Amino acid sequence: MDQLLQHLVNTIIMGGTYALLGIGLTLIFGIMRIVNFTHGELYAFGAYMMYFFATIIGMNFFVSIAFAIAAGMVLGAIIEFTLLRPKRGADIDTTMLIMIGAWIVMQNLEHLSWGGIAKSINSPLPDAPLVIGPVSVSWLRVMVLLIALVLIAATYIVINRTKIGKAMRATFQDSNTAALMGININAIYTMTFGFGSALAAAAGALLGPVFVVTPTMGDLASLKAFAIVILGGLGNITGAAIGGFILAFAEEIGAGYISSGYRDAMGFVIIIIVLLFKPTGLFARAERVG
Template identity: 85%
Template sequence: MDQFLQHLANALIMGGTYALLGIGLTLIFGIMRIVNFTHGELYAFGAYMMYFFAVVLGMNFYVAIAFAICAGMVLGAAIEYLLLRSKRGADIDTTMLIMIGAWIVLQNTEILIWGSVAKSINSPFPIEPLTLGPVSLSSVRVFVLIVALALIAATYVLINRTKLGKAMRATFQDSSTAALMGINTSAIYTTTFGLGSALAAAAGALLGPVFVVAPAMGDLASLKAFAIVILGGLGNITGAAFGGFILAFAEEMGASYISSGYRDAMGFLIIIIVLLFRPTGLFARSERVG
């Protein structure tokens, strides 16, 4: 039981950042109907921005996280404005090719600027772990979970309790009618892509100090984000949050009780099972954003 509780705690830590990835991706799909292949690279971008602000510039650790998230939002808004706005209404093949091209450009730009050698980010937290009964966790991982949960809650409130969120949901339901009601749908699309990108960058900025920062780190993150969205149901924010924790739990238990080599495989095995028995996702519903 002690070992199980430790694994459960580890899964909660990773689940928070997985949920951020999934929410960001499902938000973009739910409103814009864009399959965002750059999502993993925006995750890596957040980690590199954390390295830039915290290590290269020597900025305060907590301020660096905020700056990295803002940088991710700006980059996401720029991608939507420069690459997608003129192609709005185009067929899905066109937008997919655009996003695949942007993904390749972003990854190679990271290699050009930062090189292929992994970077490390030191945190201000003590090395000694926090112990609560049989569970032992590093302070930085606890911090990651707290911030991730706060961002998830803030996103939920934004979507469901603010005028901006109401405009986003109206645009999702019927963009033409929303425009007739005075909503600037172009601004909503840009804001949505920026918000989804900021959440991906937040996940990267939070996990950068926990692991290492490398150009290829976004590849697996992108696959996991799509897996989370499939688990939760396309466009379902609440489902994406739960999907992130489910995927993290499956990976942790698979790595612990079967083999660490099957950590990633266990998560995708669950995806296959879900697609077989519930193709719309575990938490799918008629209105998918919210």
């Protein structure tokens, strides 16, 4: 029982950052109908920006997180403006090839800029873990969970309680009608891609100090983000959030009760099962953004 409680705590902590990854990816797909293959690299970019601000410059740790998220948003907006906007209306094959090319370029630029050696980010939080009964967890992971939950809540508020969110949902439902109603579709697309990119960068900035930062760290993160989106249903933000916790639970149980080598495999076993029996995802619905 003590071991199960520890695994559940670890699930909740990792699930928060997985949810950020999934929400960012499904937001972009739901509104823009773009399969964002750069999502994992934006995750890695957030981690490297965290390393740059917190370790190289020596900026305050928590301020560095905010700056890393902002940098991810700016980079996402640049990608949308320079690569995707000129091809607006092109077939999905064209946009997929563009995003795959951007993914390869970004990863190689990270390798060129930062080298292949793993980087570590020091945390100002105590090294001694927080112990509650049989459960032990580092203060850094507690901080990661709290910030992730705040960002998830903020995303829901933006999407469901603001004019920008209303414009995003209107664009998702019918972009032509939204344009006739005076909504600047190009601006909404740029903001949407930037917002989704910021969430990916946030996940990287939060998990960078927990693990290490490498140029290829985005590859597995990208696969997990797609797995989460498939679990939750394409374009379903609530489903993506829940899917993040489901994937984290599958990984934790697989690592704890089978073998640590099966941590990543367990999540994808669930994906295969879901695709076999419910191809639209566990939480698919007609209006998939919200």
